[in-house]
Amino acid sequence: MKNESHLPGWFRAPAALAGIVALLLSACGGAAPPPTATPTREAAPAETRTADGVDRSRLSSELSIYNWSEYIAPEVVEKFEAEYSVKVIIDSFEDNESLFAKFQAGGNPGYDLVLPSDYMIEKMIKAGMLDKIDWANVPNIKNVGPEHLNLYFDPNQEYNAPYFWGTTGIAYDADRVDGEITSWRDIFEPADAIKGRIGLLNDQRETIGAALRYLGYSANSADPQEIEAAKNLLLEHKRHVAGYYDSIVARDNLIAGDVVVAMTYPGDALVAAQQKPGIKYVIPEDGATIWQDGWCIPVGAPHKYTAEVFLNFMLRPDIAAENANRMGYPTVNSEAVRQGLVDPALAQDKTIYPDVKAWGSRLEFLKHFEGDTQALYDRAWTEVGVGQ
Secondary structure, eight states: OOSSSSOOGSOOOOOOHHHHHHHHHHHHTSOOOOOOOOSSSEEEGGGOOOOSSBGGGGOEEEEEEEETOOOOHHHHHHHHHHHHHOOOEEEEEEEEEHHHHHHHHSSOOOEEEEOOOOOHHHHHHHHHHOOOOGGOOOOOGGGBOOGGGSSSSSSSSSSSEEEEOOOOOOOOEEESSOOOOOSTTHHOOOOGGGTOOEEEOHHHHHHHHHHHHTTTTTTTOOHHHHHHHHHHHHHHHHEEEEEOOOOOHHHHHHHHTOOOOEEEOOHHHHHHHHHOTTTEEEETTOOEOOOEEEEEEEETTTTTHHHHHHHHHTTSHHHHHHHHHTTTTBBBBBBHTTOOOSOOOGOOTTTTSSHHHHHHHEEEEEOOOOOOHHHHHHHHHHHHHTOO
């Protein structure tokens, strides 16, 4: 997810794909209209507001963000800082579980915005960790395609401003692999040439989910025997794995040649391909995770109004397009696409913008677990011993 280098013109961002509408509509039981803005506080006097509707007197001098590593264009952050005279401070996390654990352990340590994925948004909502967004301060929510709103994890669109979406698949160096990598079978039944040169994500749900899919199960299985089978597969397969990494490290290891096959995300694969053109990204034919990340305001955020101004800025068509063009991830901003602000080149790449309707049930959102089921996943991941 996340790159700090400039990309060439053909790389610069994806256009939206009509096919995603059908699957996401079905995932949330039919798209509801964009959320109705309901102010939660008294509006500031008109004379304090500028042409963009922002009350500069209410802005803080700083905004603290907890984000995935290298998952926002530095130029976009700089533009916000210059336009609003707000210093943006960004800390990073490696996976959704570590984000949750940080807030579970001691509450909000002072962040104004966090960026969890779909199932973790649901989990944080249920845990009382997120505050509702005042859409009166984020009118640019209207620019988000309806297929990205009111999804299962936030059905009333109260807690998140959609950001990027995509899949979790496999990147490989075609110059160093015989034949094509097309499925999880190529990972879990590896050819001799890639044994010991495979990178998997250091992510409990994604990596156990990949093992479950290879075995013919759903990545959202709650069956103890299926989860046990996935754990045993990962234990047996561990001898063929060079390491379990976050997506940035996996990307860098592909570029360096330390691994030749890696489980990763499309944006990181595209950055790797810019450095090393032989690297390809594929969605495994036996199924993959589809995900959507969203900006959320954690309970106790010290600068909630400034956070909402930032969300509105990020949802401007010009800014959304610049960010997507720079980072190589699909944008949820349909207005940016309609205005032709995103480069259409990558929209033709079905591995980056898949025809979601055609994939059907082979693309699935990860779902939130609690109680005994989550304990099964925790125990399985501990026994696999990633990082030990």
